[in-house]
Amino acid sequence: MTMDKINLFIENLNKHFPQRFSSKTALLATISLVILYRQTIGKLIHPPHQLRHIPHVNYLKFFIMSMVQKKPVGVISKALTMPLLDTSAMYLKPERLGWTVHVATPEAAKQFFLKTDIYAKANAFTTQKDTLFYKFIGQKNILFEHDKNEWKKHRKLINPAFHKSKPVKLFSVLGHKVFKVVDDSNGKPVDVTSLMGRYTLDVIGQAGFGFDFDAIIHKDSDWATVYNNIFDAVLDPVFFFLPFLDSRFRWLLRDRQKRYELVDTFHGMLTGVIEKKRRILQEKYNKKMQDNNGASHDDEDDGEKDLLTLMLESEFSEGGSILTTEEVKNNLTVFFLAGHDTTANALSFAIHALARHPDIQQKAREEAIQVLGDDPHDVLPTYEDIRQFDYINQVIKETMRFHGPVTTGMPRQTTEDTNLVGVHLPKGTPIVVDIYDLHHNPHVWDDPETYDPSRFAPSGEADQKTSAAGGRDGGAMAWSPFFNGQRMCIGMQFSLEEQRVMLSSLLRKYEWRLPEDSIHKNEAVTNNVGVLTAKNLDIIFKRRY
Numbered sequence: 001m002t003m004d005k006i007n008l009f010i011e012n013l014n015k016h017f018p019q020r021f022s023s024k025t026a027l028l029a030t031i032s033l034v035i036l037y038r039q040t041i042g043k044l045i046h047p048p049h050q051l052r053h054i055p056h057v058n059y060l061k062f063f064i065m066s067m068v069q070k071k072p073v074g075v076i077s078k079a080l081t082m083p084l085l086d087t088s089a090m091y092l093k094p095e096r097l098g099w100t101v102h103v104a105t106p107e108a109a110k111q112f113f114l115k116t117d118i119y120a121k122a123n124a125f126t127t128q129k130d131t132l133f134y135k136f137i138g139q140k141n142i143l144f145e146h147d148k149n150e151w152k153k154h155r156k157l158i159n160p161a162f163h164k165s166k167p168v169k170l171f172s173v174l175g176h177k178v179f180k181v182v183d184d185s186n187g188k189p190v191d192v193t194s195l196m197g198r199y200t201l202d203v204i205g206q207a208g209f210g211f212d213f214d215a216i217i218h219k220d221s222d223w224a225t226v227y228n229n230i231f232d233a234v235l236d237p238v239f240f241f242l243p244f245l246d247s248r249f250r251w252l253l254r255d256r257q258k259r260y261e262l263v264d265t266f267h268g269m270l271t272g273v274i275e276k277k278r279r280i281l282q283e284k285y286n287k288k289m290q291d292n293n294g295a296s297h298d299d300e301d302d303g304e305k306d307l308l309t310l311m312l313e314s315e316f317s318e319g320g321s322i323l324t325t326e327e328v329k330n331n332l333t334v335f336f337l338a339g340h341d342t343t344a345n346a347l348s349f350a351i352h353a354l355a356r357h358p359d360i361q362q363k364a365r366e367e368a369i370q371v372l373g374d375d376p377h378d379v380l381p382t383y384e385d386i387r388q389f390d391y392i393n394q395v396i397k398e399t400m401r402f403h404g405p406v407t408t409g410m411p412r413q414t415t416e417d418t419n420l421v422g423v424h425l426p427k428g429t430p431i432v433v434d435i436y437d438l439h440h441n442p443h444v445w446d447d448p449e450t451y452d453p454s455r456f457a458p459s460g461e462a463d464q465k466t467s468a469a470g471g472r473d474g475g476a477m478a479w480s481p482f483f484n485g486q487r488m489c490i491g492m493q494f495s496l497e498e499q500r501v502m503l504s505s506l507l508r509k510y511e512w513r514l515p516e517d518s519i520h521k522n523e524a525v526t527n528n529v530g531v532l533t534a535k536n537l538d539i540i541f542k543r544r545y
């Protein structure tokens, strides 16, 4: 506000309230208003001074497009953020922690991924202790842990479990339940977002801790309903962005209170399973030690054991309890949050892309048939089978470039003043890698809005970009749907194998297309908060045998 405007404002005040206010009072009132504006709305819509050298999105346009019009991520990106990347490797956008740096080039992403001491996980969620999110996930777990030594403890125990886990048989067996649902549709549209969500929920229940949610066939099964009610409430954007509603106003919100009770029910079930498994494994371990000094091994294939069993066995071989039951429970909950919806949407987007590109669908089908055979009955793809896929892997990778389910990951905060590819960032700056923009940045990818799996063919665009000879610095980071570096997704192989099994099985058994009136006909219509999702993605399947 300029001095002229302030003077004019004071004159007007004097005209309207000549006896009540002196000029001095009016001036004080005005200054107070300016300060109030700066502290509230101004703070909200303008980035802080120390970050103003970084281009930023227009707050009001962003607010209207994302919150009022609920435009898909891709539309917001094209309109507001891509233009900023013409001149910069990063930009500012408002997030839960306030104005946040969004990194969108491989060079800058590389620094972010590798310098974890400088770009450290923010202590963002665990400070709001009374939120549903916090209650569900708990403080001590591998995903949210910001203390490096604590995180290492979790990762050390969980890493070997994911390394051994290869439940390809389980993926296939549950895939046959998906076939049943598709067959029962008799050519009517099937909501694949829902179906893939139920598939990956059953997978993570069984592969995580040997629990059957029975969600594929019975979408309203008791435990699927409990879980889905919690999941929807935990990620509800209103409570996500306004966490004080949970902590201060829950007493007014009966439905919210019920969701808190459901979390107790779910946690009770998980704790019961963990304690029972610990007991059984302890007895087995003791017996083994007694029988033959631990020389025997059990007959069960490690790859098909659930993650909980593998984690607890690891503890025994390390000589005792490493994580408390509470910590193990928190990590199992994280596997749900991080592994269920993400893989479900990766699969749904692949099915959508193949429906929009019948030629690519056919080429992928030919590979599935070549590896799995074309006999007119269902088969169970094996680990050896899925290792042979080449084109199907390209489809999966391109889908995850085009529609990576995780669009930014969790926020980090700089732990010291630093310089990121020539841009000064003061200590405490909130920062994320914007995976969506990195994957759609025309300065990184050729014609990024074209869906083309052959980018990932040997010596294709992706290989060239990452090659030591011609590639740019950080080229390997250009494709980062699972992030990179130390805190890269621990479930990446698990998810890729799950996707290979499901896609190849579907390709071998069905041809599919979008209904004529599909809202997703020209492009997938997605949300703009949380895991990237295309709601109500109906697909019409036709059996091949």
Ligand code: HEM
Binding pocket: 142, 143, 144, 155, 204, 334, 335, 336, 338, 339, 340, 342, 343, 346, 404, 405, 406, 408, 409, 410, 411, 481, 482, 483, 486, 487, 488, 489, 490, 491, 492, 494, 495
């Ligand atoms: C398409 C599927 C998936 C995608 C796109 C994905 C993506 C990611 C990303 C981007 C991160 C890094 C988050 C951050 O640090 O900000 C991450 C971390 C993680 N993911 Fe995944 N994920 C997927 C599947 C899975 C699955 C299936 C599981 C487990 C069953 C899983 C478990 C985890 C865990 C535990 C972490 C934390 C790792 C750590 O901080 O050490 N994810 N994931």
